Amino acid sequence: MSKIFYRSKNAAFAQTKLGAILLLLILLAACLPLFTQWGDAPFVLRFASRVVILALAATALNLIMGFGGLVSFGQALFLGLGAYGVAIPSHLGFENGFLHLALVMLASGVVGAMTGMIALRTSGLGFIMISLAFAEMFYYLFVGMKNFGGDDGLSILAGSRFFAATLANQTFLYLMALAILLVALLACHLLKNARFGMVLRGAAMNKMRMASLGYDVRRYQILAYVIAAMVTGIAGMLYANLMLYAAPSYLAWPMSGNLIMMVVIGGLGTSIGPLLGAILLLLGEEILQRTTEHWMFWLGAMILALALSGKTGLIDVMTAWRAIWQKAPLRLGQPGK
């Protein structure tokens, strides 16, 4: 009895400690604009904004890829839609942020539902190819829209305006992106452990088995796909405000590939993995770019090393290190990836 009490006390302490660390990290992240101002390093804030925004897109992708087992190679489609959802109205003289947000949500939601309903008729390689095909279709659509910059893209003169504040302001953009990311991470964590997440995760392993428990699996997958599309759309809207520019390259497959890498590097199917993946990938890119001309080679080698380590992401590596550090054997029976 006392052993059980001792264990639960330990678990409660560990949870409190983890909560305190998370809170501290969030506070530090929220204070970053102050630090960059004091240190006169605006490029750090701009870099952090880029990390936060792409982590948001990767979190959305994690919902369908990490939990649902659906490798979407066309997620950049929604990032591009989000970016053009700001750039086109701005070009036409509409700077209202709420209008931009509504447009982005509507466009990515509708396109997500339409493409999802078709793509989710297939699975595996078929799904990868169809999702990629849709992204390419829209890529060429925007390349062909000469009125809106075509291949050269479209500059944004003024960012999305929310009352008196505008997303062209780096601090406001960063704080808004951070707040949205934190909400998305929390929502993702709750969804993962809710019935919705359990159905997605179970169906990723055995779709027919989940159906024979009474679930219309495709409906769940379409819903997850649409949610992911809308969240990625919001990330696209923030990204366009950061770059003050929208281009067809945002919809191209290298962007989808980057998002997939962030999810895989961080930890497929883990709640916080996409954020860690985005930090590692973009930080690695940034540091290597400054030190060597062949930075892509070394970045590739880094990813290869992670893959060859047999771990399924940074979270997995950290768990293994923690176990070694505590000199305790790895706990068997941890839920699978």
Add this chain to the structure above:
Amino acid sequence: MTVSNEIPPPKLLRLENVTLRLDQALVLDGVSLHVDEGEMVTLLGRNGMGKTSLVQAIMGIRRVQPSQDGQSQIWFAEQEITRLPTHVIAKLGIGLVPEQRQIFPNLTVRENLQVAARVVGAARPGRENAPSEAASLPIWDLARVEEIFPILRDRARQSAASLSGGEQQMLAIARALMTNPRLLILDEVCEGIAPIIRQQIWQCLTALRQMGMALLVIDKNIADLLDRADRHYILQKGQVVWQGNSQELRSHPEMLEWGVAGG
């Protein structure tokens, strides 16, 4: 008082001329059978005789084709389910413990049970209008299944993949019970299971039958089932070659040779 005993129990599951072809091969050839409310029926036969295909046809996993004698039809609780999708059939109240268990290895033991609990209440539409046996079936929830399989409570937070074969089988049965079925189909539940666990599973199934749940048990081993089941069907090359009760099966030892190993 004796009159009510003469009324035959309503047919819960009814298959008429069920025919199934896979890649031109005739897997099921006009199979007709039925399972009544509260009855335990076995489907016996050697490997490759079409037992699992029949289960898949019932669950809508494989689509049946018209037979030479007419339309293939599958009825459950007076409703035709031949063309219904799998999730709708499951919601009507058919629980399946599939061959090789097929638990979700990426979920914990508790999550495997919780995800199945979604259809509680909705599992038996028209429960109030159902025959008394069905209406009186207990409601299966987490506490109840963990009561009959206490090991699942102890392993609740473990990954389902880390369970032993016997424990996984218990989880598969418990998961099917969490859907609160009127009919539970068990496909080779004791294959590769230690004898002591097998006995526990048979005891559990006997208890379920006594509670009034209808059971369709697919197995190759008649020895454990002869005293427990009400009726038996023997499947040979996709056809029902014999049907009868346990007493009749005992008096036809040649049938044990036909379709059943270990008889």
